[in-house]
Amino acid sequence: MSDLRDASAGRAARRRGAQVPRQRTDKPADGRPPGGRAGARAASRSSRRGNSRRRLRLTRRGRRALRIAGTCLAVLVLVTAGAGWWFYEHLNGNIDSIALDGRGGSEKPDAFGRTPINILVMGSDGRTNAADCRLGGGCSKTGVQSGSGNADVEMVVHIAADRSNATVMSVPRDTMTSVPACKDSAGGTSTSGYYGQINSALSHGPDCQVATVHQLTGIPIDHFVKLDFSGVVSMSNAVGGVDVCVSDNVYDTYSHLKLSKGTHTLKGVGALAFVRSRHGFGDGSDLGRTVSQHLFLGAMIRKFKSAGTLTDPTKVYDLADAATKALTVDDGLGSIGKLVALASDLDKVPAKRITFAAMPTAPDPHNSDRVLPGAGAKALFASIANDQSLTTDSGKKSATASATPTAQAVDPSRIAVTIENGSTVRGRASELGTALTDKGFSQGTATANAPAAAATTTLTYGAGQKPEAQAVADALGLPSSHLRQGSADGLTLVVGGDWPSGTSYPSDNGGADTSSPTDTHAAVSYAHARTADQSKSCAQVSPYKTVSLDGVGMTPAQAYAAARDQPDSDA
Incomplete structure (x- = not known):
């Protein structure tokens, strides 16, 4: 029982304002936390103080991290933009462009206002620098040469107005024709016009070669692309090599192409030897070389369109750098933007609707080593000038567009x-x-x-x-x-x-008859036509004695067997 006196004393003390002692909140001397509700309150206050300090530290760290990230991002943007600008200016600086004089005609828009594109692609045999002398040879006596050389490869590339199809027509370098009066604005050479081999017009400037091909074919041509020996080497390296097939062992002792029967991946000098080989294929003339070049280009187009080639930044840069260094173009294509737009237009065309064709020829009666346009040439020229596809949507040869009779061969x-x-x-x-x-x-x-x-x-x-x-x-x-x-x-x-x-x-169209649709069957009947998607064809090695080894005439296959110490072109 409680002592009443003690309770009364306590009440008296409270009335007098005395303070009631509170429980201590600090830890006792032995280091143990206080117990009960007081201990819980103390722990809670300590936790809040700790969390507050941690939040403050984390906030400061986050702000520093954001400042660092923002600075890095800004630097990255500036560096990327600078690299992009450098890349663009670098590629633009690579391009060599020349103005055309307009004598190649101009493409006419279709009913919807869309315009086809016609480009003369030229492969020059000029040895205008040490690299081309080393690759092409022939400079031991002449040294590095000046001028544009001859257009040993000539292809008219036609991209349809609706971008649904394309035609690549080769004109043999040995074609005899009239070269119009020309003056080379860059080199200063001029001619009053003459009758001669078509590839010689390039010696008077690219615009003269364009005017000559336009005059022969009637196809409007207002763009050109010129490529030299070293350009073929750098382009084939940039795409990682081009797959080609040969029907037999072949050794062309002139271009130095040496390959065993079957499929090979060619880069650099080996690729150049393949596209230059004139004695290794067909009948050993420029006509056989034309067909093998189409096989090579078809394979290169498939490589461009294959997965990974145009999506890999390194490959794209290497390809763009090699292409812009290798090409001379007209000023209508003389910038990266214009070349990219051209590549985009060509990329829209499926490989099965890109037709390669060679100009049909007939022997020149005055020179068995030269040719003239032959049966079907006029129809082929007109189909291109008329913007007519040589394939159907499925990629098969186009049906006859009119009742025009097929051209007949005449002497x-x-x-x-x-x-x-x-x-x-x-x-x-x-x-x-x-x-x-x-x-x-x-x-x-x-x-x-x-x-x-x-x-x-x-x-x-x-x-x-x-x-x-x-x-x-x-x-x-x-x-x-x-x-x-x-x-x-x-x-x-x-x-x-x-x-x-x-x-x-x-x-206006240089002589091509564009008044009515052309018989496209006649256009391809004599043109060795093929499409770019045909991947299983092999270049046909010449069965004739078209090459010479140690002064002895032999077939390319015989030369391959005899030249055991000569490394293959894909080695």
């Missing part, structure tokens, strides 16, 4: 023409007569004055003589719309006031 040496001058310019009949005989037409070709002035040029032919008339028209770039069937036998060309000068008819 120009048996075709005599009576040429009458109906213009007001003296000597026109004689000028055209000389041009025809220079191209292998009959020496019986005669000239005279027309009985009356003529405003329009016409070529009249007798019954059954349309193939002969077409051959004359092809040789002079005269559109088919100027041909007429007459009642008399023989061919009569009346030169009108619409043709006052030159030996190729001066139409």
